[in-house]
Amino acid sequence: MPGQENKDKFDKAKARMLKRDLKGRGITDERVLKAMAEVPREEFVLESYLSQAYADGPLPIGMGQTISQPYIVALMTQELWIGPDCEVLEIGTGCGYQTTMLSKLAKKVYTVERFAELSESAQAVLGRLGVSNVEFDVSDGSCGWPESRLPKSGCFDRIMITAAVPLIPKPLLRQLANGGFLVGPVGYGGAQELVVCEKRRDKLIERVICDVRFVKLLGKHGFEQ
Numbered sequence: 001m002p003g004q005e006n007k008d009k010f011d012k013a014k015a016r017m018l019k020r021d022l023k024g025r026g027i028t029d030e031r032v033l034k035a036m037a038e039v040p041r042e043e044f045v046l047e048s049y050l051s052q053a054y055a056d057g058p059l060p061i062g063m064g065q066t067i068s069q070p071y072i073v074a075l076m077t078q079e080l081w082i083g084p085d086c087e088v089l090e091i092g093t094g095c096g097y098q099t100t101m102l103s104k105l106a107k108k109v110y111t112v113e114r115f116a117e118l119s120e121s122a123q124a125v126l127g128r129l130g131v132s133n134v135e136f137d138v139s140d141g142s143c144g145w146p147e148s149r150l151p152k153s154g155c156f157d158r159i160m161i162t163a164a165v166p167l168i169p170k171p172l173l174r175q176l177a178n179g180g181f182l183v184g185p186v187g188y189g190g191a192q193e194l195v196v197c198e199k200r201r202d203k204l205i206e207r208v209i210c211d212v213r214f215v216k217l218l219g220k221h222g223f224e225q
């Protein structure tokens, strides 16, 4: 199919996503909507799912993992209130779509993935798109970002967990700055609650946003492998 015809299809599907699936469901933060409009989701999905790139649901990305539904990506991003000075930690790079969203809003993004294959392919896509404020790591993200490579402040202003955790991993709470926010799906069963935590004077204030369904975070402070 000629390139222009493809581009028109993606533009149309993206416009529908923005109007119906994001604005229509309460995504109001203009910076989040602008970033969702800018990031080409088609660059992150597998070739066999290209026609569904902007569909209202998750899609397989290989290794038994998924790229999250656009609405959930926007909602989790909106709930973090990311300012241009924020340093953000993401657990679960996956295909790098959410990482790219975060990179548009934050000063710097640090992202951890347990599968080298997924991290490498995300690094290639972000390289192609010219995203330069992201640091990658391949390790068990339930243990947090490697201590030897922490930002100068020693912690993160925002943390996003993009896989389900039974409880919020303690190392992540330790690496969250006071006054910072963390968002992620928490729960033991197939479904979880999307939880936002604010850390205030070393205490956590938790708020449940909605029910969600995520793949599991496997690791020392996540689910058993």
Ligand code: SAH
Pocket (backbone or CB within 6 Å): 061, 065, 066, 067, 068, 091, 092, 093, 094, 095, 096, 097, 098, 099, 112, 113, 114, 115, 118, 139, 140, 141, 142, 162, 163, 215, 216, 217, 218, 219, 220, 222
């Ligand atoms: N944000 C991703 C969502 C990927 S799904 C995207 O937009 O594509 C969740 C990801 O978390 C998967 O890639 C999975 O491999 C990864 N993951 C699971 N357990 C992990 C762990 N302990 N550390 C780091 N990443 C993990």
